[in-house]
Amino acid sequence: MQFAAFPRVRLGHFPTPLEPMPRLSAHLGGPNLFIKRDDCTGLATGGNKTRKLEFLVAEALAQGADTLITQGAVQSNHARQTVAAAAYVGMQAKILLEQRVPHATDEYEWSGNVLLDQLLGGEIVAKLPAGTDMAAEMEKLAQALRDDGKKPYIIPGGGSNPVGALGYVACAHELLQQAYETGLRMDHVVHATGSTGTQAGLVVGFRGSNSGVPVYGVSVRAPKDKQEENVWKLVRATADYMGLPASAVERADVVANSDYVGDGYGIPTESMIEALRLTAQLEGILLDPVYSGKGMAGLIGLIRAGHFKKDENVVFIHTGGSVGLYGYREIF
Ligand SMILES: *Cc1c(COP(=O)(O)O)cnc(C)c1O
Numbered sequence: 001m002q003f004a005a006f007p008r009v010r011l012g013h014f015p016t017p018l019e020p021m022p023r024l025s026a027h028l029g030g031p032n033l034f035i036k037r038d039d040c041t042g043l044a045t046g047g048n049k050t051r052k053l054e055f056l057v058a059e060a061l062a063q064g065a066d067t068l069i070t071q072g073a074v075q076s077n078h079a080r081q082t083v084a085a086a087a088y089v090g091m092q093a094k095i096l097l098e099q100r101v102p103h104a105t106d107e108y109e110w111s112g113n114v115l116l117d118q119l120l121g122g123e124i125v126a127k128l129p130a131g132t133d134m135a136a137e138m139e140k141l142a143q144a145l146r147d148d149g150k151k152p153y154i155i156p157g158g159g160s161n162p163v164g165a166l167g168y169v170a171c172a173h174e175l176l177q178q179a180y181e182t183g184l185r186m187d188h189v190v191h192a193t194g195s196t197g198t199q200a201g202l203v204v205g206f207r208g209s210n211s212g213v214p215v216y217g218v219s220v221r222a223p224k225d226k227q228e229e230n231v232w233k234l235v236r237a238t239a240d241y242m243g244l245p246a247s248a249v250e251r252a253d254v255v256a257n258s259d260y261v262g263d264g265y266g267i268p269t270e271s272m273i274e275a276l277r278l279t280a281q282l283e284g285i286l287l288d289p290v291y292s293g294k295g296m297a298g299l300i301g302l303i304r305a306g307h308f309k310k311d312e313n314v315v316f317i318h319t320g321g322s323v324g325l326y327g328y329r330e331i332f
Helices: 022-028 049-062 077-089 106-110 113-119 134-147 162-182 197-208 224-241 270-283 292-304 322-327
Strands: 018-020 032-037 067-073 092-099 123-129 152-154 188-193 215-219 313-318
Touching: 018 162, 022 032, 022 270, 022 292, 049 077, 049 162, 049 197, 067 077, 067 134, 077 092, 077 113, 077 322, 092 134, 106 113, 106 322, 113 123, 113 322, 123 134, 134 152, 162 197, 162 224, 188 197, 188 292, 197 215, 197 224, 215 224, 215 292, 270 292, 292 313
Parallel strands: 032 313, 067 092, 067 152, 092 123, 188 215, 188 313
Antiparallel strands: 018 032
8 A cells, every 4th residue: 555545644843853973973982873853753842652643643533533542651752742633633632641650759740741731731531550451441431431422532552553653664764765865874773662653663664665774672661572572563463554465574573672671661770861961961962761761771782782883874763752851850
């Protein structure tokens, strides 16, 4: 199927810039680092969920929905971008937040993304304890809204299903075009991986175009085996949704590393704090403590372990989230 035939609502500023990071590269003694600025997608401070929401919100509109429902951790960047997308297209947004991070401060509970959720007109329906079956809670909420005559559309956590993953198929195409225009040979693409839509979309996009660009996910939550299995499931479902043959993707294309999770999702690590400081002070770029900071910690760790050749070109995808910094004042 022609990619442009999938329904899409324009929500973001694309293409996002692809830029070199010369000072961070020099500090680490190579390889040549580049950054894809998906923190600059524009939607109420931006981030990677914007690309997914372009396809998800288009489907919601096509179904005549009037309310978007989604869920995430308290400092969910996905919830914030969903609320902003709802405001932009004139829908209601109802979100459920899971108190997934232990020992959270008042700032974590109310500043950063939570403040923006409310400012953007989203309704935080409930903050639920860690371990709640969030999918079931969304379904209950949707049923209550239907009983009330509303037309809810449920977006899974992180917007990670085959429709949402199309956003990162599009990002792979965008990167290939930018690399072509600037004559950049992309040897590796590295990014933080969580609910898997970003990695699955990238794998399908790079693979489906037979580009040979390997994708490396740095997990922020699940152990390696589980993360790779989850990504692989969505890779297959997305390829299938796009009408690609099963042979278009391979299990070996899915690589995740869980060595940088630390004590758990949203819990700071020393290497994350170092990565945040280095990127801020050498490049003037703000990462986030939950995802891109751990992703960059992974990239730096791999570089120090000699994983890349010095003359290779490595593209780090900045997936956004720096608004979450305001929930983590105490770590700085
Ligand atoms: C959601 C998110 C990710 C992870 O993307 P997935 O598609 O959920 O794997 C990475 N970085 C940031 C800032 C995010 O908000």
